[in-house]
Amino acid sequence: MASDNILLAANSMGLGAIWTARYPLKQYMDRAGTVLGLPDNLIPLNLINIGYSDENVKPKNKWNQDKITYIS
Numbered sequence: 356m357a358s359d360n361i362l363l364a365a366n367s368m369g370l371g372a373i374w375t376a377r378y379p380l381k382q383y384m385d386r387a388g389t390v391l392g393l394p395d396n397l398i399p400l401n402l403i404n405i406g407y408s409d410e411n412v413k414p415k416n417k418w419n420q421d422k423i424t425y426i427s
Contacts, residue, residue, distance in 0.1 A: 358374055358400075358401060358403060361403050361405075362374060362403065365403075365405045370405050370406065370407060370408075371405070371406055371407065371408030371412070372403055372404065372405045372406075373403070373404050374401055374402075374403055375401060375402045375403070375404065376401055377399045377400060377401050377402060378398065378399070378400045378401065384398060384399055387399040387402055
């Protein structure tokens with residue numbers, strides 16, 4: 356939830372942000388930890404890249420009624 360709040364806050368400030376997964380892919384976790392200088396006891400769950408977008412990207416409409424299943 357903290358990641359979602361960071362993404363929402365960035366958007367509200369007019370910034371672009373993207374959540375990139377790391378955990379549980381060891382190669383990505385190790386690289387992120389090395390780049391950020393994290394001690395071995397900290398495990399990066401994800402990275403959030405924040406900056407000014409060079410595009411005006413509109414949210415995608417991913418709603419698809421065919422993917423909904425009703426169980427009674």
